[in-house]
Amino acid sequence: AQSVTQPDIHITVSEGASLELRCNYSYGATPYLFWYVQSPGQGLQLLLKYFSGDTLVQGIKGFEAEFKRSQSSFNLRKPSVHWSDAAEYFCAVGGAGGYNKLIFGAGTRLAVHP
Amino acid sequence: DGGITQSPKYLFRKEGQNVTLSCEQNLNHDAMYWYRQDPGQGLRLIYYSQIVNDFQKGDIAEGYSVSREKKESFPLTVTSAQKNPTAFYLCASSIDSDNEQFFGPGTRLTVL
Numbered sequence: 001a002q003s004v005t006q007p008d009i010h011i012t013v014s015e016g017a018s019l020e021l022r023c024n025y026s027y028g029a030t031p032y033l034f035w036y037v038q039s040p041g042q043g044l045q046l047l048l049k050y051f052s053g054d055t056l057v058q059g060i061k062g063f064e065a066e067f068k069r070s071q072s073s074f075n076l077r078k079p080s081v082h083w084s085d086a087a088e089y090f091c092a093v094g095g096a097g098g099y100n101k102l103i104f105g106a107g108t109r110l111a112v113h114p
Numbered sequence: 115d116g117g118i119t120q121s122p123k124y125l126f127r128k129e130g131q132n133v134t135l136s137c138e139q140n141l142n143h144d145a146m147y148w149y150r151q152d153p154g155q156g157l158r159l160i161y162y163s164q165i166v167n168d169f170q171k172g173d174i175a176e177g178y179s180v181s182r183e184k185k186e187s188f189p190l191t192v193t194s195a196q197k198n199p200t201a202f203y204l205c206a207s208s209i210d211s212d213n214e215q216f217f218g219p220g221t222r223l224t225v226l
Contacts, residue, residue, distance in 0.1 A: 004156070041123075
């Protein structure tokens, strides 16, 4: 069955520290992978996506993610976190065509200490 | 400005009443989606529509209904058959089902 696991429900980091949010997926075919961010009470915004090619993908707001097929992972990273990065982050896997029938992880809530 | 609007932002209803959530987009997108979000869970797909006058059930369609009479509108009705309707509902749209989904700001429904 297709699924996405985000092992960390909550993460707290200090402003300026590095960040890594974990995502593991289970998918029978070539996965199309996404990271979204959601501020409280708001809709989702796409941070970055992986369809094919270079396994290190760059996104908006200074985020990047690395696709590791052998580990079925697509972890999100940022070298230096800003207070405005506090939000909830969702990893998702898509089916044929990429965006069709997205399956979302449960999310990781990020808190940033000044 | 182009975008997706959902109204109202907060909605309260009594148990046993049907309620309709609005979703409108002026992006000229063909595909539209409804998701439900519960605390500690990711988004779950309720219904989606790839073109006007056509829609398909998602993973949790029971107790919900939709219509797609116009390209820009995809209203969701939460019926009294939905056992646990209190949740945050998100609408999204995309040029087609093979392209990026853009999300609206959401409607928080509370059933009292």
